[in-house]
Amino acid sequence: MDAHPPVRLLIHGATGRMGQALLRLCREETTGCEVVAAVARRVDTRVVDGVPRFTAAELSGVPAFDVAIDFSLPEGFDAILALCVARGTALVSxxxxxxxxxxxxxxxxxxxxxxxxxxxFSLGVAVLHDLVERAAKLLPGWDCDIVEAHHTRKLDAPSGTALTLGTAAQAGGADPHYASIRAGDIVGEHLVQFAAAGERIELVHRATNRDIFARGALHAAARLNARAPGRYRVADLL
Structure with missing residues (x-):
């Protein structure tokens, strides 16, 4: 029996930290995926490691792909979403x-x-999301605080992950408050604390290597390819 053909990927935000990790993993590991195009705001070299590169302004001219993986900025998001809709291809963002x-x-x-x-896109955070909602349900009236820490180049605060965890806490009945730290090259740390008089509970996830997010996104892309239309959670795909 013939092996399944690789999933053709478009990497959007290719020069960012996540984009670079995705390109490297596709080059170095067996992922079931093949990068057919890489898109960034600015391109200095047209082909790198056999992958053609396109500027954001050239997005409409990229070759055929099965799934786009987008780790960019909000100002670049509309264009990649519109392209996927126009071509009927899957999107992992x-x-x-x-x-x-x-x-x-x-x-x-x-x-x-x-x-x-x-x-x-880490499995650990998917589990943490579930634990936070369960803890909030079991601890009515407790204070809930979410503290997140990332590298100094991260622009949004609180982080998207912190807000997602806050949504889980709210689903359990808590009223979360947020604090953000931007320091050094921290990959990503999230602490969810529940506190009452005389006691507190801390749920923590620490990422020490960005590759866990890139691998999760690649796994999601491979599993999202050829699925029916719809919104899928990480837990649905990993």
């Missing part, structure tokens, strides 16, 4: 800081294409 209008556009697009948006 980890771009945070989206506006309400952009979130609504995601919902609308999910009626015609399969897509997965997540603030964090």
């Amino acid at each position: 980890g771009t945070t800081g989206l506006s309400d209008a952009q979130k609504a556009a995601l919902d609308a697009a999910s009626t015609t294409i399969p897509l997965a948006w997540a603030s964090n």
